[in-house]
Amino acid sequence: MFKFLHISLLLFGAVFATCARAESVLFLNPGSTQEAFWVSYSQFMQAAARDLGIDLRILYAQRQPEVTLAQARLALQGGDRPDYLVFVNEQYVAPQILRMASDSGVKLFIVNSALTPNQQALVADRADRVGSLVPNDEEGGYLMMKELIRLHPPVAPGKSIDLLAFSGLKITPAAQLREKGMQRALAEHPQVRLRQLVYGGWTQQRAYEQAKQLLVRYPDVSLVWAANDEMAFGAMRAVSEVGKEPGKDVLFSAVNTSPEALQAMVDGRLSALLGGHFTLGGWALVELHDHARGVDLNQYGGRDRQIPLLQLIDREYARRMLAMGATPDYGVHFRKLSAKGRPVSYRYPFNLQTLMR
Known part of the structure; x- marks a missing residue:
């Protein structure tokens, strides 16, 4: 009986330790809960977080940059700070967030719109800035x-x-x-x-x-x-x-690959459709999960990267994406994309082809 109890406690401790090690991520979504793009963006991040075991929280700014800054201030200067803060340089809020983050202990990652060249020149290379992922706009x-x-x-x-x-x-x-x-x-x-x-x-x-x-x-x-x-x-x-x-x-x-846009492409009302960048936040979580486990992102394509996510989507591809939209986890095995333990020649396969496998 005591032996069984001892083993049970050890197992509970192992599970608790695993949970305790899960990195926490806060994403400051600049869009609104009424925008199909930013909602799908969050959904893909949530699918990645579930698979990776990340504690993810998402706050929407409803297209108001002052709300993003208020959310960042609370996250960076409050008592319940995340391990990582993910945000967009929408309407050039990044420099202010970087200033707030000084000595906060929170690590930063920028998606979609990174620092402009002028902003980069004004901001010194900082240890708390993990990296950025942007599409080929x-x-x-x-x-x-x-x-x-x-x-x-x-x-x-x-x-x-x-x-x-x-x-x-x-x-x-x-x-x-x-x-x-x-x-x-x-x-x-x-x-x-x-x-x-x-x-x-x-x-x-x-x-x-x-x-x-x-x-x-x-x-x-x-x-x-x-x-x-x-x-x-x-x-x-x-x-x-x-x-x-x-x-x-x-x-x-x-x-954008909202259901409405995909259907319009299938119906012929849209003649040219581009999409794929709604996946950026999910791919960013793969990199942050690796970073938390000691992976040097510079060895696997660089910490600041532009990836060719925006691709032309034809009618057949639109039909396939519409069918895939009903799958909550998008069918992506995010853990398998990790660079942990891989040779330095490995490059993260962040593209629509990975999504459609």
Whole structure:
């Protein structure tokens, strides 16, 4: 009896010790609980945390940078501090968070929008900054524009193709980079005339209101480039109201793999769709799990990395992703992606192909 009790206590102690070693992570989500992208982003992180045994908490800022800063202050200066703080340099909040984090003991990881070159120059290399993961936003904007142009019917010599572009926020690095990619593609196709670039603030309603006015001003528009799915749907609604058919009379592009965007791609209302970056937070947790176990990220591709997550998604791929969306864990074995014990030639397979296996 006493022997059984002794073994039971030892087993309980081992389980308790394992739980105690689980790293705690707080993610400051800059989006809102009404945005499909940021909700799916959190869901993928939660799937990763479950598989990795990470204690993950997520706070939403509802698109208000001052809320992000207040959340960071409480996390970094309060009594219940996480082991790791994961955040986005949305509207350039990173330098303030870095200042708050000094001597807090909390380790930092940036996703999606990392430090700008100017910010990097102002911030010394710090031991508490574990690293960053960002997507290929500039290339994404370029690929999306090139695909729209490729799909547009040829025009007679001397004729032009009218384009409207909807970007997010001027002070969001991701929006700036996607615009830059779009402009690079346009420089290669002088027959496409950008009639106007507007900032829809990532929202459907704002883009709808803007598109209603722009379509009166530019009635011959046949291409719409949008930096996310919500703005594409807003502009699509305005196009439908003037009697034109999205996907036929006007070709649309979008970024994000929300169920609505995937379905629009399958239905042909969207002609070019880019996605994959909703997985960044989950991949970041794989790296943090490794870091907590002594893995030197510099040996496995560098601690600050840009990864080509933004990829063009065709109809068949969209169908597969729609079917996969019902799987809570996304079918990814996050533990198997660890670099622990692997040769230094190993590189984390963070891509849509890993997701779709």
